[in-house]
Amino acid sequence: MANDFSSADKKRTCTRRKGSVGAYSPSAGLTLVRRRVAQFLAARDGVPASPDDVYLGAGASDLIKALLGLFVQHVDGKPPAVMIPIPQYPLFSGTLSELGLRQANYYLDEEHDWALQLQELERSWREASQESHVRALVVINPGNPTGQVLTRDNMQEIIKFAYEHQLFILADEVYQENIISKPFHSFKKVMHEMGAPYSSMELASFVTCSKGWAAECGLRAGFMEAVRLQEGVRAALEAARAVAQCPSVLGQCALDCVMKPPVAGEPSYPRFSQEKRATLRALGERARTAHREFNSIPGYSCNIIDGSMFAFPRVEIPERAQRAAADAGLQPDEFYCLRLLEETGVCVVPGSGFGQRAGSFHFRSTILHPADEFQHMMDSVRRFHASFTRQYS
Ligand SMILES: Cc1ncc(COP(=O)(O)O)c(C=O)c1O
Incomplete structure (x- = not known):
């Protein structure tokens, strides 16, 4: 993208203020890139997105770990648990174990193309709730390793389930561009279209440069959109991100390019x-x-x-x-x-x-x-x- 990169807009991404990608950025990421991510999200969903809800990280892994770290406290004397699919991408089981969070498994239905069945979610929640307080539900869509893409109806059921049981949804949507035969719907969009009360639920979703058409996994760049977080929760997240300094500024520049790829009329x-x-x-x-x-x-x-x-x-x-x-x-x-x-x-x-x-x-x-x-x-x-x-x- 050599020619495009010489445009004033792209230049500003890296060189504003410090004039070097070797400088720290704000811990949530460069404001300019967060704005670009918000524009990408608004265009993807047709739903407004705010740069203040966007956190940049060293890939999705970094941000998923940071978010799961918010659930470690006991509730009413019960240890916290998080529901994850089985089969799952082992980042989740590994992080839960590292953080001392209990793992509540829900099994995907292999006989029905790895569908996510409501009765299985209920079973998992009921069993886990006997000894733990289930706080969050992880959904990987499209699935790794299973390759399924959720239908909109299925997502609505999942959202209703999470609402009923007061679960925070972590939507791992890193493969949203790797779509083969079914359309991808983001959780944010489906929640918005369902209207009240679902449209006011908290949600965190994850996207990364490691996947999609870019697949630049070595650059370690991704983002989380965390919407409608309670103030105390947002403050805790920002404090945790601040002590981690900032994600690589080079990675942030790459994310900027992925968020705003060349458009018709541009040389590339x-x-x-x-x-x-x-x-x-x-x-x-x-x-x-x-x-x-x-x-x-x-x-x-x-x-x-x-x-x-x-x-x-x-x-x-x-x-x-x-x-x-x-x-x-x-x-x-x-x-x-x-x-x-x-x-x-x-x-x-x-x-x-x-x-x-x-x-x-x-x-x-x-x-x-x-x-x-x-x-x-x-x-x-x-x-x-x-x-x-x-x-x-
Ligand atoms: C489902 C899923 N989530 C998250 C990640 C982490 O991606 P990143 O490279 O952005 O940390 C991966 C990587 O393979 C993945 O498959």
Whole structure:
């Protein structure tokens, strides 16, 4: 974007005041970038957004941890708990454990394309509430590792559930640009459209440069929009962010570019729009190929991938292999994935790292490989699974 970057507007992003990206910024981030984020959000949702509700961070992880840190106090003598999906991105289970927060699991419904079922939310809340005070509900949409995208009706049910049980919704929406076959709706927009009382609920949502068409994960830049926080809560969050100094100013500049990509008429626009279209088209093709190919392997099943960057197929592991895994001190899916790696060079992540229903086994694979590599990988997986099954049957 060399030509665009010379525009006065872009220059001001970095050089106003201190004249260097080597200077600290305000702890919530540069005002100019927070304003840009608010403009992005307002355009995305058609709902006003304020820069004062925007906090920049070193990726979404940094901000998710900061927000979860607000829930650590006991309520009415009960320890706090947070509801998270299973399977989940392990940032959540790891952070809860680090902060001493209890984890209340709700299971996604694999038989229905990893849907988020209301009765399962109720079950999880009821069970957790016996010994804890459930304070927040984490929703990952689009899902990692599961790749589902929530429907608007489903989101309305979730919002009503959270309202009824006075739960703070943490909407991890980092894959909102990685959309394949279903439209993405933000929680903020759906809440707004539902009207009172839901439109006045607190909410924190997360976006990052690490995903989407930018996928600049090494730059460590992201933001949280936290709306309608109570004053004391906002003050606690700002104090916590202040002691963390500020996120990288270089990362903030990158976020600024992602929030305001080239538009028609600007020199970089033709190339940008061509590359973005090609990236998203390739993602869609790979998602469809992964779904088709995994389902064609006997002993495998894979739900449709509506969003994100992953396939999370279920794998049948013979009982003898499960016993061999136990002898080796490993989970059956760890054993399987290690053998797959050793015998084929294919590297995938065992489902036990994300959580899964007892007795079911999965792994997560990205779908970002070039088409020919992906086909090679699928052929290797198919051959490996056949020989593994023969060996342990
Ligand atoms: C669902 C989800 N949330 C949050 C993150 C963290 O992203 P970041 O790189 O912005 O910290 C990831 C990264 O993979 C993710 O998959």
